[in-house]
Amino acid sequence: MILGYNYNKTTGVITYNIAGTDLTLSVTGATTVSGFDPAELDVHSSPTRTSSTFARNLDQTNMVLDLDGKERKKERKKERKKERKKERKKERKKERKKERKMPDYKIAIYPNPTSDILNIQTDAKINAVSVVDLTGRKQAVRFENNRVDVRNLPAGTYILNVETENGISTEKFVRK
Secondary structure, three states: OEEEEEEEOOOOOEEEEEOOEEEEEOOOOOOOOOOOOHHHOEEEEEOOOOOOOOOOOOOEEEEEEEOOOHHHHHHHHHHHHHHHHHHHHHHHHHHHHHHHOOOOOOEEEEOOOEOOEEEEEEOOOEEEEEEEEOOOOEEOOEEEOOEEEOOOOOOEEEEEEEEEOOEEEEEEEEEO
């Protein structure tokens, strides 16, 4: 907030302009504005007018008091930093959501559970498949004509990753 100050040397009248409102005070009746902390002021003085409404003559001294002193500047800097951090967090959340987004195409696997062959049904062309056990180890399987041969896998639960031109889909299946 900017506080405009006009002192007329001839009449002794002090006029303050606070947030667009003029207040005229006599020297003996001058008071301070609520919340006014002189320690947080930067004072700028000029022999020119602070606004077009003040008369211009050599008998006047005009001042502008900047109430956004060092402490307010620090506070604004913290607010901007906090806002940037909030924006970055929002962007990261948006990116994670985009990464987690399920593909817009359908993949079905059957039969599940299976003992030998796992069929993959999809409209998209399958580029590659991989099977991973629950400890994260990749398992060797044969893939041909949208069919995965799982006969050589021990009984258990597995993850099937299907890569198509649309992305990667992950399905869980049980080998009995």
